[in-house]
Amino acid sequence: MLKHPFTQLILIQIREFYREPAVLFWSFLFPVLMAWGLGIAFNKKPEVTKTIAIVLSEKEPVADFEKYISKTDFEKIPDSTNNTYYYSVSYGNENMGVTHFRLKPVSWQQAELMVKRGNASMIITTNNNKIEYNFDKYSSDGQLEYLQLSSLFDGENQSAQQSEIKPMAEKGTRYIDFLIPGLIAMNVMMSTMWGISYTLIEARTKKLLRRMVATPMKRWEYILSHIVARVVLCFVEAAIIFLFAYYYFDITITGSIIAFVALFISGILAFSGLSVLIASRTSKTQVGNGLINLVVMPMMMLSGIYFSYHNFPDIVVPYIQALPLTMLADGVKAVFNESAGFMQVWKYILILNSFGLITFITGLKFYKWY
Amino acid sequence: MENPILDVKNIYKNFKEVKAVDGVSFFVNRGEFIALLGPNGAGKTTTVEMIEGIQKPNQGTISIMGMNWDNHENKLHRLISLSLQETRFIDKLRVWETVQLFASFYGLSRDRVDEVIGIVALTEKRKSFVQNLSGGQRQKLALAIALLNNAPLLLLDEPTTGLDPTARREIWNILMNLKKNNNTSLILTTHYMEEAEYLCDRIIIMDKGKILAQGTLEELLSASNSKEIIEFSTNDIISEELFCVDDVYKLIRDENSNSRKLIVRSIVDQLPVFLQKVKDNGINLSRLECRKLTLDDLFISMTGKHLGD
Numbered sequence: 001m002l003k004h005p006f007t008q009l010i011l012i013q014i015r016e017f018y019r020e021p022a023v024l025f026w027s028f029l030f031p032v033l034m035a036w037g038l039g040i041a042f043n044k045k046p047e048v049t050k051t052i053a054i055v056l057s058e059k060e061p062v063a064d065f066e067k068y069i070s071k072t073d074f075e076k077i078p079d080s081t082n083n084t085y086y087y088s089v090s091y092g093n094e095n096m097g098v099t100h101f102r103l104k105p106v107s108w109q110q111a112e113l114m115v116k117r118g119n120a121s122m123i124i125t126t127n128n129n130k131i132e133y134n135f136d137k138y139s140s141d142g143q144l145e146y147l148q149l150s151s152l153f154d155g156e157n158q159s160a161q162q163s164e165i166k167p168m169a170e171k172g173t174r175y176i177d178f179l180i181p182g183l184i185a186m187n188v189m190m191s192t193m194w195g196i197s198y199t200l201i202e203a204r205t206k207k208l209l210r211r212m213v214a215t216p217m218k219r220w221e222y223i224l225s226h227i228v229a230r231v232v233l234c235f236v237e238a239a240i241i242f243l244f245a246y247y248y249f250d251i252t253i254t255g256s257i258i259a260f261v262a263l264f265i266s267g268i269l270a271f272s273g274l275s276v277l278i279a280s281r282t283s284k285t286q287v288g289n290g291l292i293n294l295v296v297m298p299m300m301m302l303s304g305i306y307f308s309y310h311n312f313p314d315i316v317v318p319y320i321q322a323l324p325l326t327m328l329a330d331g332v333k334a335v336f337n338e339s340a341g342f343m344q345v346w347k348y349i350l351i352l353n354s355f356g357l358i359t360f361i362t363g364l365k366f367y368k369w370y
Numbered sequence: 371m372e373n374p375i376l377d378v379k380n381i382y383k384n385f386k387e388v389k390a391v392d393g394v395s396f397f398v399n400r401g402e403f404i405a406l407l408g409p410n411g412a413g414k415t416t417t418v419e420m421i422e423g424i425q426k427p428n429q430g431t432i433s434i435m436g437m438n439w440d441n442h443e444n445k446l447h448r449l450i451s452l453s454l455q456e457t458r459f460i461d462k463l464r465v466w467e468t469v470q471l472f473a474s475f476y477g478l479s480r481d482r483v484d485e486v487i488g489i490v491a492l493t494e495k496r497k498s499f500v501q502n503l504s505g506g507q508r509q510k511l512a513l514a515i516a517l518l519n520n521a522p523l524l525l526l527d528e529p530t531t532g533l534d535p536t537a538r539r540e541i542w543n544i545l546m547n548l549k550k551n552n553n554t555s556l557i558l559t560t561h562y563m564e565e566a567e568y569l570c571d572r573i574i575i576m577d578k579g580k581i582l583a584q585g586t587l588e589e590l591l592s593a594s595n596s597k598e599i600i601e602f603s604t605n606d607i608i609s610e611e612l613f614c615v616d617d618v619y620k621l622i623r624d625e626n627s628n629s630r631k632l633i634v635r636s637i638v639d640q641l642p643v644f645l646q647k648v649k650d651n652g653i654n655l656s657r658l659e660c661r662k663l664t665l666d667d668l669f670i671s672m673t674g675k676h677l678g679d
Contacts, residue, residue, distance in 0.1 A: 003473075003474055003477075003479070003480075004474060005471075005474040005475050007474075008470065008471045008474040009471070011467075012460060012463055012467065012471055015462065015463060015467065016460055016462045016463065019462040019499075020462060206457065206458035206459075207454055207456055207457045207458065208457055208458065208459060208460070210424060210454060210457070211452075211453075211454055211457045211515075212472075212475075214422055214423070214424065214447065214450075214452055214454075215447055215472060215475040215476065216444065216447045216448055216475050216476060217475040370424050370425070
């Protein structure tokens with residue numbers, strides 16, 4: 001069994017993989033770090049602090065500003081770093097999350113600089129006993145700050161009696177629930193595209209391919225060995241991300257595990273086909289780099305891994321949904337969060353496999369063996 | 371007479387406008403070692419790659435034990451073995467793993483893997499990663515893989531280029547042992563004259579895609595009427611016609627070393643004439659050497675180039 005050329009071809013890839021510490025980092029540790037970082041950044045933030053620039057006209061004593069915020073429970077806090085001070089006001093409660101505002105009196109130039117540098121998204125000025133809110137009308141942060149601050153300054157109660165806020169912490173509705181299945185799908189794409197395309201192109205560049213095809217090695221075994229090795233490695237990678245997410249963020253697969261496995265393998269096959277096609281002609285690793293990035297980058301951005309693709313204009317959504325990564329990510333999300341079974345994702349499985357088969361056959365047809 | 375193991379008839383190969391191989395014919399008998407000698411760009415590698423089935427000739431036929439690449443590809447892969455001019459094996463594989471991979475393609479056992487590693491004297495390095503091998507050791511690894519399947523026809527493309535003299539000598543010894551013990555035919559491309567002289571039964575000199583001469587070393591050297599060399603250097607500016615008045619002389623100027631070679635039929639006859647001219651024209655010689663013609667001289671007289679150029 002071990003002496004069989006197919007086994008040997010698979011073995012060399014797995015050996016090459018685990019003997020490269022950098023590859024181990026990027027394949028195993030990096031996705032986990034990314035899941036952790038993003039999970040922390042978007043999940044565990046019940047309290048946020050925001051800075052607002054305050055610019056007062058010269059006529060007005062700075063202390064007069066306090067009358068505008070008299071209806072809030074403000075605190076004047078000295079900023080020891082540069083001998084200034086700011087007013088601290090808070091909005092919200094435990095159930096809805098708390099936002100701490102730091103209202104910082106500065107000059108107009110400093111205020112502009114703060115906005116340009118992204119340290120603040122609003123400047124408050126006063127004019128004829130009126131408060132003016134200056135913010136970019138396209139900034140949702142600015143809009144939210146306006147609503148929060150104006151209600152604070154006007155002394156409006158947060159209507160605890162009339163409405164009630166119920167925190168949503170159901171599994172499947174958190175950002176991390178959205179993120180992890182997407183990361184697993186993206187990892188399939190990255191691992192397969194780089195792992196297969198790059199190895200194939202490199203073998204051609206190094207003339208190793210030329211040397212191998214001068215033996216009785218079967219060409220289909222050579223290509224297939226890359227795909228089988230990738231299935232093995234992708235499972236290990238996904239298992240590591242999943243186990244981390246399971247223990248750290250309490251993520252589970254609510255749907256059918258068999259459907260997940262079928263979908264996962266279909267994803268690997270789809271990207272394997274694409275990898276073979278990309279690697280079919282070029283003998284320069286630099287060109288390969290460019291081609292892989294050309295395919296991978298748009299899907300990373302568009303396929304709804306970090307944020308929903310429904311943020312894009314409606315007209316492009318069907319095209320985004322037709323991308324292999326979108327299909328894989330949507331399918332995996334459905335199995336993870338929506339208790340989907342085989343019946344709900346069979347279309348994705350069918351399309352991904354067909355896509356893989358077509359690109360694979362096309363790639364082989366044009367494959368440059370020498 | 372026994373049929374040749376390889377019969378190359380009038381092959382041509384063009385790459386766009388460049389005629390890489392321009393009507394080459396030769397044969398190789400069983401057990402015979404042949405050197406394809408020529409400078410870079412002579413067409414040696416293209417010729418060898420056509421024999422290996424890596425490239426297809428535009429014209430002409432290549433018959434290997436009566437078979438050809440169009441009809442007998444699978445069989446020929448087992449009958450031919452080779453090392454390419456430049457193959458970089460996988461850095462993170464060990465020597466024995468690399469050989470075992472290739473052994474698996476031929477269905478060979480672990481014993482054979484260890485055996486060829488022994489033949490090329492890499493046993494001590496069998497567990498080393500390819501990335502830690504020296505240039506000579508890498509060539510030995512390529513050679514071990516080429517020897518794996520005991521192919522009757524072995525093609526080695528510049529197996530010693532870039533190696534130091536010790537490493538080169540080691541490769542030569544492996545090949546000489548192969549010659550003694552085996553019934554293998556070898557085609558070796560090289561631009562080292564001494565390699566061709568030492569290892570090979572016959573030498574084929576190529577330049578610009580054509581064969582300029584072929585035969586045993588003795589045949590090649592005796593084919594030329596002029597057999598001896600008067601080689602001299604001078605810092606004086608001399609007229610080259612001075613030494614070319616008599617048609618027995620052929621004067622070759624070596625651009626690199628400022629030395630000049632006169633190819634003569636007989637040193638005994640021509641040396642006095644030469645010295646008389648030196649004396650009459652008041653030329654100061656910084657060096658004077660009389661010797662037999664070598665393959666190198668012959669090559670330069672045919673192509674006007676050194677082999678390494």
